[in-house]
Amino acid sequence: MERVEILDSTLRDGVQGEGIYYSVEDKINVVRALDEIGVDYIEAGNPSSNPKDMEFFERVKALRLQYAQLVAFGSTRKAGVAVEEDAGCRALILAGTEVVTIFGKSWGFHVREVLHTTPEENLKMISDTVSYFVTHGKTVFFDAEHFFDGYREDPAYAMQCLGAAATAGAARLILCDTNGGTFPDAAAKAVAQVKERVSVPLGVHAHDDMGCAVALSLQAVQAGARQVQGTFLGFGERCGNANLSAIIPSLQMKLGYRCIPEENLPQLTHTARYLAEVTNYILPGGLPYVGRSAFAHKAGMHVDGVMKNSRSFEHISPEAVGNRRNVLLSEVSGRTALLKRIQAIDPTQTKDSPAVRKALEAVKELEYRGYQFESAGASMEILLHKQLGLFTPFFELEHFKIIGEQFASGEEQPAAAMIKVRVDHREEITAAEGAGPVNALDQALRKALEVFYPSLAEVRLIDYKVRVMEPRDATAAIVRVLIESTDGRQVWTTVGASQDIIQASWLALVDSIEYKLLQDSKRMP
């Protein structure tokens, strides 16, 4: 199988998307997930544009990556400035990655109207900058911005730009459809023509302004490109970038190229959903291959056809990409996956045990009510222990009350929570203040329980995410809360869902504490 490299730009072009922001911690999590699925390159920002990016590049050095290489991103030097004096180029070196992407102009219109310089100076900017990084031992990918537009208007000049980068030692020439206005067949033709004339491997970088970025990328590969740039979920500036979660399986399962390790394909859906969670991005239900509805069948006839033979209304088997058929949830993948987890707790359980059936029903019911266990393994663990009759509650809630107040502007005051819990007939009542009602409740609950379970003093919450599930009902919508906790040794995530954000947070908080106590009780029986 011929290799096609995948460069994911979620952390660079992706953050140009409206509403996309990452903390440094989020970025590290994105890098881990992309490495796990096995992309080749992770393009992760521009150190000169943002001090937070520098912190990220420092921290990322400590990660041991299995498959992927980090790529820092920057532009050719400024017109009329020596490359050694160019602040952006110098910052890029400091990122300390082995690979850098350098973007430069390849469209005369842009050289004139945006850079306000001459075609000759632009060629020098490309060759100076690529040389500079090659001399510093870097592998350089040259992103020829607006290549297809430039090639349409003035093919000779566009080729000169590529030539300048190639001669200076670029390892890849990436043909970009920066404005997203190129048709796939036109791009494929250009790729084939360029390939005739340069020996450096080509790549493609497409935007979705006509809804054709995926098709353009696939056809560019068939015409000879050997690197595809995009973002894993397709978000990015304007209409987004080429959606890698659609491109990878089409290339690999249908066209016979290898993009990621074959055994990782069934992780595709999991990776997409995990990235959506980290990004606080609502994954479109209809996203090819990985969307929740991608294999959902509603029409009676289609359901019937799929039951007779899944090939009748499905272009691939959903399991091949780790997704599942919606109507058959309980019959196939749901139960098998769940059984594995159940057997990890109680190895005597089998596929047909009543407990397994009951657990499956419980999961379905909760998912229907807005729960999502994909990234909340600790809540799943608690739930299964309960279903198997292996869980004894560590405490009982008697009552809590939260109060938030605000007076005429200026007089802010902390929210307060009062709580009463019971452990083995002993009661504890206490109260705490906090920044907002959830924080107050969290403080009060742990304060009350530490009296009985001193090890809870080690626990702290490290992440708190809120997702509105059915935004159409606005403030009365179902809210899902994910909480990530740690005791300094391990990290676990729990989930709660409710129309009431306080209630949803409460459910996730309780699961988090119960998970910690369950683990402790297993360690010291």
Place this chain on the structure above:
Amino acid sequence: MERVEILDSTLRDGVQGEGIYYSVEDKINVVRALDEIGVDYIEAGNPSSNPKDMEFFERVKALRLQYAQLVAFGSTRKAGVAVEEDAGCRALILAGTEVVTIFGKSWGFHVREVLHTTPEENLKMISDTVSYFVTHGKTVFFDAEHFFDGYREDPAYAMQCLGAAATAGAARLILCDTNGGTFPDAAAKAVAQVKERVSVPLGVHAHDDMGCAVALSLQAVQAGARQVQGTFLGFGERCGNANLSAIIPSLQMKLGYRCIPEENLPQLTHTARYLAEVTNYILPGGLPYVGRSAFAHKAGMHVDGVMKNSRSFEHISPEAVGNRRNVLLSEVSGRTALLKRIQAIDPTQTKDSPAVRKALEAVKELEYRGYQFESAGASMEILLHKQLGLFTPFFELEHFKIIGEQFASGEEQPAAAMIKVRVDHREEITAAEGAGPVNALDQALRKALEVFYPSLAEVRLIDYKVRVMEPRDATAAIVRVLIESTDGRQVWTTVGASQDIIQASWLALVDSIEYKLLQDSKRMP
């Protein structure tokens, strides 16, 4: 300009999408909107599958349509049943449309495995059914289901199916990629080959399971198809249908075909947003041409480029499809963008006015505290009015109090909010319950203010988003709330940020209400 017919199937294939439902009233509104923009055909359901569809076909007869024709949809007769006796075919006649779509099998695998009949009987089913409707004076479009799959496996039989329909008098032969697994170039090749051999005009019907439905439709047209079937917003079964709001402008503005009246193109965005509203569907921000972010620019360099010459980062002018450029405000893009907005309020302001400098400082300060104005234009509008001294508060808060309570599990109870506001020395105190504290506060605030401003009764919240900004501090992190509101005519978004989710929601709610009142006061000075 050569004509390409557009058949919109929002009301037929569209309703196979997860979460898509229409009342009869909704359907009438969809028909009106599609007729206004000028599609040729509106496929609107299957009278035999749904009694509500019959009511719809009755009511729709009273509509005076300017451009579009209604199309009823049904299948070939059942195997072994005379067409005159077939309940589905008889119901289809009763729909009373001049045009009908008949779908039938063209893939041997489906004939055997799903229909459980012989290839010969299937051919008879096609020809009997098409003849029946032609005899009844109908114009018949034959949808060859799974055509591309069938053509790949057994081109001779697939062609026989088309031949049976053509001989029986079908007016169009529609080649369908029912499973969405055909590549655009393969489809285009098949279309070209079929076109060589049949004289009946061809159409194409694609699904988006590989993210290629738009490209497939465009390439099919270039290969000779003269009807494109899809749904206006792209939703439909599984990953959806070919997205007509992307296909129409690409065909018409870039490839020189005429799909809808030229003068209607600038209505495209309005139609898309209206259909989303009727469907209760959240239009993806990045939808090509019509999405809110389709012409949004965030990176400093791109904003700079677009200001110099819009062609530099836009493949078309947004106004051509009734959309608009959206310069996302962030620290990066800065003063130029802000100035444009300020001048829209007060044209006398210049780049160096103290007010502009002050406003920029205020925006930066708020962004530092977790605000984000790029998608919250209404909050920005309020802020700028305040900075320019052009804002008089519509009300003042005296005090609010929210209470949430929970007893031992089982006894859930609604949150409550009490609020006291003042307008021109008149006070109003009231209370409301809700699903969660924010919902209760929202209800109470509007209840109190409606006493003074009856127009607030029109306002409802349609989206509520919560984003935790620095998750490392967990429940005490900064929370950003975005609220989208509508009064039925326009939609606006506001933002609030605070450590306390109640406070953040409150700030966004207040902005939303003030924006509405500011707009009203401008309309009636």
